[in-house]
Amino acid sequence: xxxxxSQFYExxxxxxDELLAVAERLLLDVNIENPDSEDLNAIxxxxxxxxxxxxxxxxMDMTEITHVLENxxxxxxxxxxKLTAEHVxxxxxxxxxxxxxxDGHRLATDVNLEQVADVKMMLKSLSENGDVTPKTTSAVxxxxxxxxxxxEIVILSDNNTPIADGLKRFNISFINCSEKDxxxxxxxxxxxxxVILGQATxxxxxxxxxxxxxxxxxxxxxxxxLEPEDLVITLLxxxxxxxxxxxxxxxxxxxxxxxxxxxxxxxxxxxxxxxxTEKVKVEEEVGYGLFAEEGEENVEEGYGFFAPFKPxxxxxxxxxxxxxxxxxxxxxxxxxxxxxxxxxxxxxTMQPAAKRESPTSNASxxxxxxxxxxxxxxxxxxxxxxLVITQAMIEQRISTLDPAHHEPLINSVGQLTxxxxxxxxxxxxxxxxxxxxxxxxxxxxxxxxxxxxxKKVEFVTNGATTELDKGLIERIVDPLTHLVRxxxxxxxxxxxxxxxxxxxxxxxxxxxAAHKGGSIVIEVTDDGAGLNRSKLLAKAKSSGLNVGESMTxxxxxxxxxxxxxxxxxxxxxxxxxxxxxxxxKRNIAAMGGVVEIRSVLGYGTTVSxxxxxxxxxxxxxxxxxxxxxxxxxxxxxxxxMQPTMNDIKTVTGKGLMVSVRGEYLPIIPLYALFNQDxxxxxxxxxxxxxxxxxxxxxxxxxxxxxxxxxVVIKSLETNFKKVNGVSGATIMGDGSVALIIDVPAIxxxxxxxxxxxxx
Amino acid sequence: MSAIAEQSNQESNTTGANSNEYLTFVLGxxxxxxxxxKVQEIRGYDAVTKIANxxxxxxxxxxxxxxxxxxxxxxxxxHLGKVEYNELTVVIILxxxxxxxxxxxxxxxxxxxxxxxxxxxxxxxxxxxxxxxITGLATVDxxxxxxxxxxxxxxxxxxxxxxxx
Numbered sequence: 001x002x003x004x005x006s007q008f009y010e011x012x013x014x015x016x017d018e019l020l021a022v023a024e025r026l027l028l029d030v031n032i033e034n035p036d037s038e039d040l041n042a043i044x045x046x047x048x049x050x051x052x053x054x055x056x057x058x059x060m061d062m063t064e065i066t067h068v069l070e071n072x073x074x075x076x077x078x079x080x081x082k083l084t085a086e087h088v089x090x091x092x093x094x095x096x097x098x099x100x101x102x103d104g105h106r107l108a109t110d111v112n113l114e115q116v117a118d119v120k121m122m123l124k125s126l127s128e129n130g131d132v133t134p135k136t137t138s139a140v141x142x143x144x145x146x147x148x149x150x151x152e153i154v155i156l157s158d159n160n161t162p163i164a165d166g167l168k169r170f171n172i173s174f175i176n177c178s179e180k181d182x183x184x185x186x187x188x189x190x191x192x193x194x195v196i197l198g199q200a201t202x203x204x205x206x207x208x209x210x211x212x213x214x215x216x217x218x219x220x221x222x223x224x225x226l227e228p229e230d231l232v233i234t235l236l237x238x239x240x241x242x243x244x245x246x247x248x249x250x251x252x253x254x255x256x257x258x259x260x261x262x263x264x265x266x267x268x269x270x271x272x273x274x275x276x277t278e279k280v281k282v283e284e285e286v287g288y289g290l291f292a293e294e295g296e297e298n299v300e301e302g303y304g305f306f307a308p309f310k311p312x313x314x315x316x317x318x319x320x321x322x323x324x325x326x327x328x329x330x331x332x333x334x335x336x337x338x339x340x341x342x343x344x345x346x347x348x349t350m351q352p353a354a355k356r357e358s359p360t361s362n363a364s365x366x367x368x369x370x371x372x373x374x375x376x377x378x379x380x381x382x383x384x385x386x387l388v389i390t391q392a393m394i395e396q397r398i399s400t401l402d403p404a405h406h407e408p409l410i411n412s413v414g415q416l417t418x419x420x421x422x423x424x425x426x427x428x429x430x431x432x433x434x435x436x437x438x439x440x441x442x443x444x445x446x447x448x449x450x451x452x453x454x455k456k457v458e459f460v461t462n463g464a465t466t467e468l469d470k471g472l473i474e475r476i477v478d479p480l481t482h483l484v485r486x487x488x489x490x491x492x493x494x495x496x497x498x499x500x501x502x503x504x505x506x507x508x509x510x511x512x513a514a515h516k517g518g519s520i521v522i523e524v525t526d527d528g529a530g531l532n533r534s535k536l537l538a539k540a541k542s543s544g545l546n547v548g549e550s551m552t553x554x555x556x557x558x559x560x561x562x563x564x565x566x567x568x569x570x571x572x573x574x575x576x577x578x579x580x581x582x583x584x585k586r587n588i589a590a591m592g593g594v595v596e597i598r599s600v601l602g603y604g605t606t607v608s609x610x611x612x613x614x615x616x617x618x619x620x621x622x623x624x625x626x627x628x629x630x631x632x633x634x635x636x637x638x639x640x641m642q643p644t645m646n647d648i649k650t651v652t653g654k655g656l657m658v659s660v661r662g663e664y665l666p667i668i669p670l671y672a673l674f675n676q677d678x679x680x681x682x683x684x685x686x687x688x689x690x691x692x693x694x695x696x697x698x699x700x701x702x703x704x705x706x707x708x709x710x711v712v713i714k715s716l717e718t719n720f721k722k723v724n725g726v727s728g729a730t731i732m733g734d735g736s737v738a739l740i741i742d743v744p745a746i747x748x749x750x751x752x753x754x755x756x757x758x759x
Numbered sequence: 760m761s762a763i764a765e766q767s768n769q770e771s772n773t774t775g776a777n778s779n780e781y782l783t784f785v786l787g788x789x790x791x792x793x794x795x796x797k798v799q800e801i802r803g804y805d806a807v808t809k810i811a812n813x814x815x816x817x818x819x820x821x822x823x824x825x826x827x828x829x830x831x832x833x834x835x836x837x838h839l840g841k842v843e844y845n846e847l848t849v850v851i852i853l854x855x856x857x858x859x860x861x862x863x864x865x866x867x868x869x870x871x872x873x874x875x876x877x878x879x880x881x882x883x884x885x886x887x888x889x890x891x892x893i894t895g896l897a898t899v900d901x902x903x904x905x906x907x908x909x910x911x912x913x914x915x916x917x918x919x920x921x922x923x924x
Contacts, residue, residue: 386825628808674811719859720820720829721922723810729820729827737808737822 012053013106014371016098019046021440024095027088028443040077043091047073050098061116062101068120069094072127081127090126092444094119374470377430384420384427385712391420392733432467435513435522438477439464442484446509449488456495456505457488462512468520472611475591476522479584483524483607484509486581491528491605501602503527516610519593519635525606531557531599557597558695561585589694592635618730620711622738623689623702625670626678629738630702631711631730636743638690638697640705643683658688658699665690668750669701673725678703693744700746713740725749778874781897783904784851784864786833787840791864792871792897792904799854801867804844814919818863823852829920832863836918837887840865855910860920862913871904873897878906888912 023046026039051066069091075081097119104111398406398413439461450457468476492498492507499505510525533556540547540559547559561581588595593611612618612635620631621640641647641660649657649664656667667688671678680686680703688699711730716723716739727742781792807819807830816836820827830850834842850861878895886893888905892912897904913920 382825389825676809676811714825714827716820716827717922719827720810720920723813725811729808731822731825731827735822736806737820737827739808739810 009057009106011371012057013102016050016053016102019050020095020099020102022046024092024444025440027091027095028447030083030088032083032085032088035076035083037077040073040083044070044073044077059101059105061111062098062105065094065098065101065116065120065123068123068127072123075127087126090119090122094123381427381431384424388420388424388712389731389733389735391416393735396733429467431470433470433473434464435466435468435473436464437473438480439511439513441477442480442511445481446484446488449485453489454494455488455492455507457492457507457509460508460510462510463514466513466515466520468513468611472591475587476609476611479587479609480511480522480524482581482584484511487524487526487528487605487607491526493529497529519610519612522609522611523606525604527604530601530603530605531560531597532601536560553599554596557599560597561595592633618711618713618740619708620730620740621689621708622706622711622732623670623687624704624706625674625702626676628676629706629732629736630670631738631740632689632691632700633740633743634708636691636693638692640687640689641699642686643688645684648683656683658683660690660699663697665697665699666750667699667701668746670746671701673746673749680704691743691747693747696744696747698747698750700741700750711738711740778872781871781873781904781906782851783868783871784849785866785868786837786864789839790868790902790904792873792906793851793853793909795870797853797855797909799852799859802850802852802861803846804848804850804863817919821861823859823861826859828852828859828861830861830863831913831918831920834863834865839887853909853913855913858913858921860913871897871899873899873906889917 023043026043026046030036030039030043047066047070051063051070054060054062054066072081072087073091076083076087081087097116100109100111101116103109394413395417398410401410403410442461443459446457446459487509488507492509493501493503495505498507508527510523512525513520513522515521533553536556536559537547537549537551540556540562545559545562547556561584585595588609588611591611593609596608596610597605598608599605618631619634621634621637622629622631624630639660641658643658647658647660648667649659651657656669657664658667659665667683669683670676671681683699683701686701686703687705688701689705690697690699711732713728714730716726716729723739725742725745726739727745728740729737730740732738780795782795782798783790783792785791805821807821809819810817810829813819816832818830818832820829822828832842834840844863847866849864849867851864851867852859852861877899878897880895881890881893884890888907892908892915894906894908897906912918
């Protein structure tokens, strides 16, 4: 039976995207001088997970890149290499390339193979060049979670003749091995038997191992540290090596003995199974000790090979417990994905150890979320919406019942009401996502952009935890990207200019999000040059816009949103914002949001976007007209009024106007617009709702106000077509349908109507 | 419901090579038939919410368990019989490739299994329904049924139910 892997692709792509985003954030935060080992590990883990996934799904191109990346990262996190800015750049580029590949596999977009090759070369050369002379005194043990594939074994010697005392001696020589790996290997091989480090005539190091185990065991141990291809394991006749062995062996044995507080002859300790097991346990304990109670004495103990050692306090206890075999202990370690760093002499020992705070809590937070298709969530929200309506219907029906006779029923319905409301709230919160999802992509962009423009920009975010509907989150990205780019490009000046005007050379760009009333306000603030009112006005005049000196600042700043206003000339002259600002405004208006600009010449600019909290629910005012109800978005209502005869004016006897505090607004009779029958034909008998949208105001004439309520927006177009003047429909408490008025369209329709009437 | 329809469809497939089940209904004096697989449900006529500036045969929209569904009255559209709404007035809810539309009829009669040899072609006549939407005429027990391709009809421009492309 074959499994269709493609069904899991999507999961892998999502996961890769997330991991890449995490890696990028960490890379941007990393302190190059003194990198946090936990961060490095996290980056390594991300690369490793992608590599694993890519290999599973057969995306070999991604596997290759991640492999080189992983190698380099591995060396850095093991302190074999110093992290440099060059590395960070290389990693970031690699991240981009990986992203490109993910997209390539997922959306069949183009993958720039040249770039891929470049990155691979760059990473390779970095990992080869950056060797740091290894410290002979340090011992680093790294246990990688993965097992390399079983290699072919090169056997140079004769067959497996057992030696008299049941031990076999192996010569392990290395084709390509750093000293650090060697020490790692040595400590690992200790698990099997006694190990002696020696140097061959050609200066190449080798290890002699006396053990009962066979080649396969050695190999699997070695594969934690080295690629199996890099080592040659040879079975030796022990007598040949006697001269070298003797002194070294004693030393090893001593350390062994002292560690386990068992005073036994050397030969016995090697021969006997039990002390070996103890030793494993001791090591394991040291490992876990580091992990859990960092900063304790046993950190410095290492494995007691090269340093003066103290008897391990736990050893005796362990001796009593210890019955596990070596491989089980190893499994444990692997499972923990633990990396144990000990430096026995270097004074900085404590630092990496102290940094490893709660790595497990990090790991667990990653697994507390589940992936659910968005359509399922939407369905859930819809169903709950239905439930709320049904519940409202029940409530309405029982309101006519006599409370004295139906008290239990009324109480139960009250309970139902509360439960439904809680349920609705909980379900709505599923769609909410923290703004961090949007904000997190900007540090990189700002960094790259600033570097390209030779500017210094400090990027600050506030309120990244503010939650917003997922639908809005996705749609806000583009406009925000635009605004941020504009701020860096045109808002913030070059360091020289800033110095000249007495500002800090480093500009500051702030992205913030906050809840204000029923909406969320997102602001992009820079401390750059600000908008120049007079230049804007001059530009507007020259491009034939109807402007005058009497305009308020806000109105003038809104000019930059005018389509076509953004020419290159303006951008350079006014230091500001232009390209595609009309698109920004249109996008935000489409989300039901409003853009506002505040600026002080010489001190900076703030672009403020106010968005409704969710797209699915609308705060509305229901109004009556004849026998039907209509819903008007509350955000677009300025005020409502009942005019007197004196307020109503006519133009040429037809077009009706209303004077509101000296301002004349056209009256749009909804009954005429929608051809509806109503008995209320004159504005003085009904209500005027003053609306404002897209900078235009009008007074909508309806029969009366019914009430303010939150409504769930339903599309008319699902089963019907777009209706002019109606943006959607909603279901009222009694189950009937009410139409939601499309305010901008109504205002436009009203204008046409009055024009028609005047002709 | 669709499961039953599917089952019966399977049965009919085994009994006759080219037989289909039709839901028959009355519009004025005439009987019509539509493929039963296009029918989602049948309900009574409820109050509708009128939509401005739409032709008179589009009665408006109703709330069908959270779905906003437009209701058309074929009697108005095709000038068939008296248009009145009483307890017997029925709305057939159609599911046409995911789009849900309701149509008002005077009454639902029956579900019939029609063999292809029972269906006659439509002569060139003048009718208010364009003959291209009529797939055939069937006679059962001396009664004539007009078989309508309801999906094509509802999706046609003249019904004004969808945006002009």
